Amino acid sequence: MPPRRSNKKKKVKSRDRNIKATCCQGCSKQLDKDNFVYCVCTQVRFCSSSCQDDHPHNGCTGPPETEFSVTSMLQNLPEEERVSREARNDRDAENRETVQKPLMAYILSKGLQGINSRFSVWDLAKWADEGDGPGNQACAFIAGS
Numbered sequence: 001m002p003p004r005r006s007n008k009k010k011k012v013k014s015r016d017r018n019i020k021a022t023c024c025q026g027c028s029k030q031l032d033k034d035n036f037v038y039c040v041c042t043q044v045r046f047c048s049s050s051c052q053d054d055h056p057h058n059g060c061t062g063p064p065e066t067e068f069s070v071t072s073m074l075q076n077l078p079e080e081e082r083v084s085r086e087a088r089n090d091r092d093a094e095n096r097e098t099v100q101k102p103l104m105a106y107i108l109s110k111g112l113q114g115i116n117s118r119f120s121v122w123d124l125a126k127w128a129d130e131g132d133g134p135g136n137q138a139c140a141f142i143a144g145s
Contacts, residue, residue, distance in 0.1 A: 026055030099138045106135025 022031050024047040025039075036045045037052055041061045046052040106127065112119065121143050128140035 024051060025057055026051040098134075099141055102134035103138035103142060106133070106139065109135070 023029065024031055024036070025044045026046050029047050031045060031047060036047060037049050038045055039052060039057065039060060043061075044057050046055070107119075110127070124139045124143035128136050128143055130136060
């Protein structure tokens with residue numbers, strides 16, 4: 001059996017990453033656990049504010065955006081998403097009454113066992129052509145959409 005490989009390289013790499021993460025970005029001094037200053041972008045740490053002023057880092061994105069305005073978010077939404085909850089509930093109730101209930105009643109009258117039965121769009125189109133009742137219209141609506 002070949003000898004086991006040591007994890008020495010892996011440990012050294014992770015130790016180097018940890019040391020780099022706990023060093024000052026400007027002067028590379030080791031930072032204490034509680035004694036450091038974050039940059040405004042909160043991605044880089046400095047040992048003091050004077051070190052931060054002397055060594056600005058490249059690619060600073062500025063302070064993170066934590067505040068938001070609900071009115072501006074609503075203004076940026078598409079029109080169909082701005083519809084009120086009551087209007088959506090009314091639309092869903094109308095869909096239930098005009099499409100779903102007649103369709104299920106018609107399917108059950110055909111002898112199929114509701115939603116678990118296997119039927120295709122072609123079956124719905126054929127049932128739509130069989131008559132002019134609400135179930136046939138619901139079949140036509142679903143087959144066409």
